[in-house]
Amino acid sequence: MKPADDAAQQALDAVRDSLRDLIDDADTPSSVREALQAEYSDLQTLWQKLEGNELHVAVFGRVSVGKSSLLNALLARNVFATGPLHGVTQRADTDQWTRLGDSAVRVFDTPGIDEIDGQGRERLAAQVARRADLVLFVCDADLxxxxxxALAQLAATHRPLLLILNKADRYHQAERARLLDRLRERTATLLQPEHVLSAAADPRPETVVRIDANGEETESTRPRAPDVAEVAARVSEILEREGLLLSALNAGLYASEVSDTVAARVADIRSTAAQRVIRGYCLGKGLAVAINPVPLTDLAAAAALDVSLVFHLGRIYGLPVTRHEAGRLVGVISLQLAALMGAVWAVHAASSLLKTLSAGLSVTVTALAQGSVAWYATYVIGQVATRYFVNGRSWGPGGPxxxxxxxxxxxxxxxxxxxARQALTERLRRQRQ
Incomplete structure (x- = not known):
């Protein structure tokens, strides 16, 4: 094996292993797996493709441009359905074409991009494109x-792309040359000029005129062999030169997309759970502070609730902390809040002091004010702690x-x-009833 091939194989092996890790990740919630069932199915197919050391070539184009005929001509056998009816290909079909070294090359036929029920079939075509290492876009005239x-969309995936002018036998040589030049000019920003080729996958029969001894003419037809040699040579050249790297790159890119999607879904789930927990602790702390009849002890109870909140948030984000660590985290946040929001904390302390001076008789007067401030404090502590856990238990460059x-x-x-005032008023009213 050449050094370049060895490096490509190592890259492919690494991507295959990362795919397996992503598929088997036990930390991914079942709800995320269910929501991304199609993506996980694609990951499994990609892993099987890499495990089987396969290279995939897919064809795209409108109906009746000869996609299936082109594949049949490349395979030198009639595998894919062809016919005069609009949209013969109803689903993606596949078959093995050849072998290049240790790799089996499979070709994929797809429905036309302009067929009835096109959205569903175009999604199917896009799914095959994600798995393809090389794409053949087939046309039979100017685009x-x-x-x-559609060609621009495929080019944006950064996969090798060949534009094939099929049914080239229908054009005179000069016409064909002009049409190829036109296609290369229009697609200059999408693909290289040498990647615009012509083919005659199912050429029209040749007309033969015979003149007998009496000078009478007799016309007949005879089939002509497909002309796909240029396409076959270019496909083989690309796959032999870049096949393994393309396979690893394409699988890696898609795995990265799915991984980012999974991470975003997990982040959404965790964020929703975190906000629900924060709101619950806000209400619990607000009520505890508002109705606690014992002066000043409500502050200690409030601090204990904040510690429990941070402890709970750590578990939601898969970064559990001990209660001692949670207490230290609350202390750090509270110190910064006291420095930045002295006025709010003064109200919190004053309302507690008012309870002390009145021996608890002014609870009704101060309950909503103190409970609302306690609610707000816990809300901020929860949001700051969430940020800390989202950053992987880090404050970031600016510190706490x-x-x-x-x-x-x-x-x-x-x-x-x-x-807070609205929620606490409602809860206190219920308790008095």
Whole structure:
């Protein structure tokens, strides 16, 4: 094996292993797997492709441009259905074409991009494209607007792409040359000129005129052999030169896309769970502070609830902390909040002091004010702790002060306090009934 081939094989092996790890990741919630069932199915297919050391070539194009005929001509046998009816190919079909070294080359036929029920079939075509190492886009004339848009979409996937002018036998040599030049000019920003080729996968029969001894003419027809040698040679050249790397790159790119999608879904699930937990602790702390009849001890109870909140958030984000660690984290956040929000904390302390001076008789007067401030404090602590866990138990470059300040800048204090007062009023009214 050449050094380049050895490096390509190592890359392919690494991608295959990463695919397996992504598929088998036990930390991925079942709800995410269910939501991304199609993507996980594609990952499994890609893994099997790499495990079987296969290279995939897919064809695309409008109906009746000769996609199936082109594949049949390349395979030198009639495998894929062809016919005069619009849209003969109803689903993606596949068959093995040849072998290049240790790799089996499979070809994929796909439905036309302009067929009835096109959305579903185009999604199927896109799915095959994700698995393809080389794409053959087949046309039979100058590109329509639909064809050009589809070609541009495929080119954006950065897979090797060949544009094949099929049915070239229908054009005179000069016409064919002009049409190829036109196609190369229109697609100059999408693919290389040498990747625009011509073929005659199913050429029209040749007309033969025979003149007998009496000078009478007799016409007959005889079939002509397909002309796909240039296409076959270019496909083999690309796959032999870049096949293994293309396979690894394509699988790696798709795995990265799925991994990012999984991470985003997991992040959404965790964020939703975290916000639900934060709101629950806000209500619990607000009520505890508002109705606690024992002066000042409500502050200690409030701190204990904040510690429990941080402990719970760590578990949601898969970064569990001990209660001691959670307590230290709350302490750090509280110190920064005290520095940045002295006025709010003064209200919190004053309302507690008011309870002390009145021996608890002013609870009704101060309950909503103190409970709302406690709610707000827990909300901010929860948001800052969430940010800390999202960053992998890190404050980031600005440290805890920057993290707390950033959260405060994003939180609408008045709306949170209004929400707290409304929720606490409702709960206190229920308790009095």
């Amino acid at each position: 329509t607007q639909l064809e050009y848009a 002060k920057r993290a707390v300040n950033d959260v405060l800048s994003l939180v609408d204090r008045e709306s949170i306090l209004a929400e």
